[in-house]
Amino acid sequence: MAHIDRAFRSNIKLRHLQLLVALDEFRHLGRTAEFLAVSQPAVSKVLAEVERMLGMTLFTRSTRGTEPTPAGESLVRFARSVLAQYEVTRDEIEAVASGAAGRVRVGAMSATLPVLLAGAVSRLKHRSPRATVLVEEGDLTHLLPRLRLSELDVIVGRLEPGYAAPDLVTEPLYEEPMVAIVAAGHPLAGQTRLTGPKGPTWADLAHHPLVLPPPWASLRVKLEQAFHRHGLVPPADIMESSSYLAVTTFVAQRQAVGFVARSVGRQLQAEGRFHVLAMSVEVELPPVGLITLRERRLAPSVTELVGCLRDEAREIHRASGKSRTTTKPAAKPAAKPAAKPAAKAAART
Numbered sequence: 178m179a180h181i182d183r184a185f186r187s188n189i190k191l192r193h194l195q196l197l198v199a200l201d202e203f204r205h206l207g208r209t210a211e212f213l214a215v216s217q218p219a220v221s222k223v224l225a226e227v228e229r230m231l232g233m234t235l236f237t238r239s240t241r242g243t244e245p246t247p248a249g250e251s252l253v254r255f256a257r258s259v260l261a262q263y264e265v266t267r268d269e270i271e272a273v274a275s276g277a278a279g280r281v282r283v284g285a286m287s288a289t290l291p292v293l294l295a296g297a298v299s300r301l302k303h304r305s306p307r308a309t310v311l312v313e314e315g316d317l318t319h320l321l322p323r324l325r326l327s328e329l330d331v332i333v334g335r336l337e338p339g340y341a342a343p344d345l346v347t348e349p350l351y352e353e354p355m356v357a358i359v360a361a362g363h364p365l366a367g368q369t370r371l372t373g374p375k376g377p378t379w380a381d382l383a384h385h386p387l388v389l390p391p392p393w394a395s396l397r398v399k400l401e402q403a404f405h406r407h408g409l410v411p412p413a414d415i416m417e418s419s420s421y422l423a424v425t426t427f428v429a430q431r432q433a434v435g436f437v438a439r440s441v442g443r444q445l446q447a448e449g450r451f452h453v454l455a456m457s458v459e460v461e462l463p464p465v466g467l468i469t470l471r472e473r474r475l476a477p478s479v480t481e482l483v484g485c486l487r488d489e490a491r492e493i494h495r496a497s498g499k500s501r502t503t504t505k506p507a508a509k510p511a512a513k514p515a516a517k518p519a520a521k522a523a524a525r526t
Contacts, residue, residue, distance in 0.1 A: 280478060335462060346471050350464065355460060358434070363452065391419055402460075425445070440496070
């Protein structure tokens with residue numbers, strides 16, 4: 178394998194890696210050539226050049242397009258990681274040269290986007306107006322691969338124990354329950370009783386459309402279990418999404434019931450468009466926190482945003498008056514979380 182080592186050390190160039198990533202994206206020589214603004218023969222020539230250097234086939238060609246071989250898939254993962262780190266370093270150097278504050282790429286789960294992350298970005302912009310923050314929303318199944326490919330710097334969301342891994346560092350910030358929301362004017366919004374529970378019950382929810390997380394999400398399972406604990410079957414009329422925009426859109430337009438973090442629900446109610454139902458959503462949830470890669474050094478701009486996230490988390494904790502917090506002083510970098518019964522499983526890395 179000496180020739181492979183020699184190829185990586187001396188012969189593989191950024192243009193080779195860029196072509197491999199583009200070819201993996203489009204799976205077609207012609208569309209890859211169009212994207213790179215070169216001719217199709219030029220794409221074929223560069224691909225053949227890389228394959229000759231490594232002595233193996235990276236993509237199979239057919240009339241339907243191209244498909245990466247196992248070796249090709251491995252090299253594409255390497256290429257994505259290198260190109261992502263290249264962009265980070267380039268942005269850092271450009272920021273220093275221009276006097277800007279750098280660029281941060283954040284993966285956000287819906288529980289954190291409207292309040293925690295939005296407040297932290299406002300703090301960052303107050304301190305460094307020229308800082309740039311790229312936000313990508315999704316769940317951990319979508320965001321973790323991008324973090325590992327260096328396409329994200331930090332993930333802000335719930336620290337699901339099932340996703341803990343040795344290469345990840347998790348930092349719990351606070352614990353927060355879920356609430357059920359409906360559109361303002363929904364029949365359940367003003368429902369009260371003279372006896373029993375004052376607000377709506379799970380039986381009431383079973384008669385309305387629901388917006389639930391996707392089937393693979395642990396929260397989906399827990400919400401369905403809550404119905405079963407009350408001897409109920411969840412309604413058949415459901416929409417599935419982990420997107421904050423999708424949840425609020427379907428709740429507003431379909432007169433559905435949705436589930437969001439308490440701080441998010443309070444903000445939506447304060448805006449006047451939604452109403453938080455006066456009922457307890459009895460599901461156990463992991464803490465909200467940060468996820469970074471253990472072996473990656475955080476850029477100064479990322480460290481500054483992390484500090485803003487800790488500051489904003491303290492404000493959310495104070496506003497709740499009930500949740501326990503495990504935030505660390507803002508001056509310290511992300512590290513192993515302090516041991517705490519409610520967060521041990523999520524913090525185990």
